[in-house]
Amino acid sequence: MDKESCIANIFPFLKDIPKGFRLTGKISQKQYLVNGELREWTGPVQEVLSPVCIRKKGAFEQINIRSYPLLSEKEAMNALDSAVRAYNNGRGKWPTMSVEQRISCMEQFVFKMLETKDEVVKILMWEIGKSLQDSEKEFNRTIEYIRDTINALKELDRNSSRLVIEQGIIGQIRRAPLGVVLCLGPYNYPLNETFTTVIPALIMGNAVICKPPKLGVLLHKPLLKAFCESFPAGVVNIIYGDGPTVIGPLMKSGKIDSLAFIGSSTVADILKKQHPKPHRLRSVLGLEAKNPTIVLRDADPTLTAAEVALGALSYNGQRCTALKLIFVLHEITDVFLLKLVEEINSLKFGMPWESDVRRN
Numbered sequence: 001m002d003k004e005s006c007i008a009n010i011f012p013f014l015k016d017i018p019k020g021f022r023l024t025g026k027i028s029q030k031q032y033l034v035n036g037e038l039r040e041w042t043g044p045v046q047e048v049l050s051p052v053c054i055r056k057k058g059a060f061e062q063i064n065i066r067s068y069p070l071l072s073e074k075e076a077m078n079a080l081d082s083a084v085r086a087y088n089n090g091r092g093k094w095p096t097m098s099v100e101q102r103i104s105c106m107e108q109f110v111f112k113m114l115e116t117k118d119e120v121v122k123i124l125m126w127e128i129g130k131s132l133q134d135s136e137k138e139f140n141r142t143i144e145y146i147r148d149t150i151n152a153l154k155e156l157d158r159n160s161s162r163l164v165i166e167q168g169i170i171g172q173i174r175r176a177p178l179g180v181v182l183c184l185g186p187y188n189y190p191l192n193e194t195f196t197t198v199i200p201a202l203i204m205g206n207a208v209i210c211k212p213p214k215l216g217v218l219l220h221k222p223l224l225k226a227f228c229e230s231f232p233a234g235v236v237n238i239i240y241g242d243g244p245t246v247i248g249p250l251m252k253s254g255k256i257d258s259l260a261f262i263g264s265s266t267v268a269d270i271l272k273k274q275h276p277k278p279h280r281l282r283s284v285l286g287l288e289a290k291n292p293t294i295v296l297r298d299a300d301p302t303l304t305a306a307e308v309a310l311g312a313l314s315y316n317g318q319r320c321t322a323l324k325l326i327f328v329l330h331e332i333t334d335v336f337l338l339k340l341v342e343e344i345n346s347l348k349f350g351m352p353w354e355s356d357v358r359r360n
Contacts, residue, residue, distance in 0.1 A: 036233025086234030177205035179257030190216020
């Protein structure tokens with residue numbers, strides 16, 4: 001059987017999808033979070049088609065898992081006004097809370113987030129085609145990241161309570177929030193990487209506006225209520241829509257104090273140039289990568305080939321940390337390439353919920 005036929009045959013009939021992995025109904029995302037309110041949207045929406053297809057009458061059809069709101073500039077500016085009021089030049093309820101109080105809110109959020117695990121993992125798997133195993137890993141890593149961030153803040157707070165003597169000068173170092181932070185994550189890790197921008201900004205006392213990536217939007221739906229119930233009004237605002245429509249006006253307003261963005265340098269440059277005072281804009285950027293691996297003569301060819309295949313091809317290599325440059329000594333190149341080809345040929349085509357499908 002050729003590869004084309006092999007790929008075609010992996011797609012199931014609807015009745016063959018295990019019940020535990022089926023989506024119960026369509027995920028109609030009609031709400032967005034602004035000023036501590038889950039607001040209903042009745043305007044235009046973006047349909048979401050899963051990369052997973054089903055067989056139907058001799059053809060293949062992508063499953064429609066519903067839609068998310070395409071908000072306008074008006075809703076984006078409402079979110080900005082909400083965040084500006086919540087921060088209130090550092091005098092708002094959230095930035096003036098004690099570290100202990102902010103940590104308490106974050107721990108409450110973690111508790112509520114854990115209750116959504118099964119739903120978030122299933123949507124993540126269907127929406128971007130990530131394997132069940134990797135989807136669960138992404139959720140668990142996110143929880144672990146939040147807890148590590150909480151512990152890091154506790155350590156910072158302990159250190160800040162101590163006096164520092166430098167060149168005969170006694171001082172105390174205190175950290176303060178920056179203001180309104182715009183958080184934009186990537187589609188390949190729409191939960192974990194997005195939260196690596198949101199969580200640190202939030203726990204340090206900033207007000208946050210988050211727009212999920214274009215792919216990987218619906219998985220945030222179960223988390224809206226958790227954000228709403230865990231933090232003061234206006235501190236967390238989650239909006240949806242076309243980037244130029246909702247992000248452009250936010251940047252051009254000049255009221256965004258910090259940009260936390262993971263993506264391409266091209267987009268980062270566009271966003272920063274839209275800010276009327278780019279020299280004042282604080283930017284936390286994760287842009288592209290060319291991760292290398294170096295294979296030396298004492299490396300085990302079989303083990304190394306397996307590790308390189310995993311690092312290069314996990315989620316089709318659509319990761320900033322994917323191995324893209326492989327340096328191999330000439331004297332072991334032939335052996336290594338043979339093992340790498342064997343490893344890649346052994347990969348199984350399959351649906352993301354199949355336990356032995358490690359890469360998709």
